[in-house]
Amino acid sequence: MNIVETQALTRRYGDLTAVDSVDLAIAAGEIFGLLGPNGAGKTTVIKMLTTLLPPTSGCATVGGFDVQRQPARVREAIGYVPQLVSVDGTLTAYENLLIFAKLYGVPRHERKARIAASLEFVGLEEAADRMVRGYSGGMMRRLEIALAMLHRPQVLFLDEPTVGLDPLARQTVWQHVKSLAEEFGMTVFLTTHFMEEADHLCGRVAIMNLGRVSALGRPQDLKTSIGKPEATLDEVFAHFTGHQLETGGDFREISRTRRVIARRG
Ligand SMILES: Nc1ncnc2c1ncn2[C@@H]1O[C@H](COP(=O)(O)OP(=O)(O)O)[C@@H](O)[C@H]1O
Numbered sequence: 001m002n003i004v005e006t007q008a009l010t011r012r013y014g015d016l017t018a019v020d021s022v023d024l025a026i027a028a029g030e031i032f033g034l035l036g037p038n039g040a041g042k043t044t045v046i047k048m049l050t051t052l053l054p055p056t057s058g059c060a061t062v063g064g065f066d067v068q069r070q071p072a073r074v075r076e077a078i079g080y081v082p083q084l085v086s087v088d089g090t091l092t093a094y095e096n097l098l099i100f101a102k103l104y105g106v107p108r109h110e111r112k113a114r115i116a117a118s119l120e121f122v123g124l125e126e127a128a129d130r131m132v133r134g135y136s137g138g139m140m141r142r143l144e145i146a147l148a149m150l151h152r153p154q155v156l157f158l159d160e161p162t163v164g165l166d167p168l169a170r171q172t173v174w175q176h177v178k179s180l181a182e183e184f185g186m187t188v189f190l191t192t193h194f195m196e197e198a199d200h201l202c203g204r205v206a207i208m209n210l211g212r213v214s215a216l217g218r219p220q221d222l223k224t225s226i227g228k229p230e231a232t233l234d235e236v237f238a239h240f241t242g243h244q245l246e247t248g249g250d251f252r253e254i255s256r257t258r259r260v261i262a263r264r265g
């Protein structure tokens with residue numbers, strides 16, 4: 001069984017087809033990357049897979065459940081770290097985790113141990129009782145990963161997990177994402193516009209541009225398929241889409257993300 005599967009998944013906003021007939025099949029335990037520049041449709045795909053947005057047409061299953069007909073079952077099977085900051089800065093990390101533990105129905109007698117394990121996993125034990133407002137961007141992202149894994153979901157969705165982070169914090173997040181798959185056997189579905197990030201992290205990637213997936217496979221196989229085994233994923237992207245990737249991304253969006261992070265820490 002594929003743990004995530006989409007068939008001709010499509011979403012329109014008025015005249016704009018933000019996601020255009022996307023077919024994906026992801027096996028349990030994969031770290032799968034949806035790559036593309038800002039505006040490609042990545043967040044829209046994640047919103048449909050996490051039941052936050054209904055497809056216009058086509059269908060998708062997560063954990064074997066249909067996102068439209070069985071949304072409650074899908075939500076039980078997933079964790080989700082959205083693109084923008086989602087933690088409460090006026091609470092401590094421990095308090096944020098406790099709220100999520102209750103929200104996700106972690107049994108009362110397991111909460112303490114589960115929270116401690118999550119804090120340890122992302123290396124935030126020492127900072128657990130500090131107000132999140134004072135955290136760095138990297139610490140906040142790690143806390144968000146801890147929140148999303150608290151109920152041991154089968155599939156974790158991470159939307160642009162490292163946007164706005166410095167290179168060191170970014171690598172720490174990569175390590176944690178890798179361990180989620182290796183230690184807990186979780187399937188990780190992430191989006192990124194950093195090609196290098198996908199290359200390091202993902203077993204397979206889908207290259208998305210203007211709503212369509214134009215290539216899908218292991219990074220090395222995609223490079224080989226364009227006759228350039230030593231290529232970067234940026235070159236692979238350019239090959240399949242006919243466009244040079246705007247590596248800066250959408251300035252407004254990134255600066256907004258960074259402002260939120262700066263304000264909170
Ligand atoms: N709620 C919305 N209403 C109208 N257009 C939207 C909405 N959300 C996203 N879009 C448009 O859909 C396209 C895909 O957006 P998005 O899924 O956020 O892409 P990405 O996450 O790859 O940057 C963009 O052109 C964006 O402007």
Ligand SMILES: [Mg+2]
Pocket residue numbers: 042043044083159160
């Ligand atoms: Mg996005």
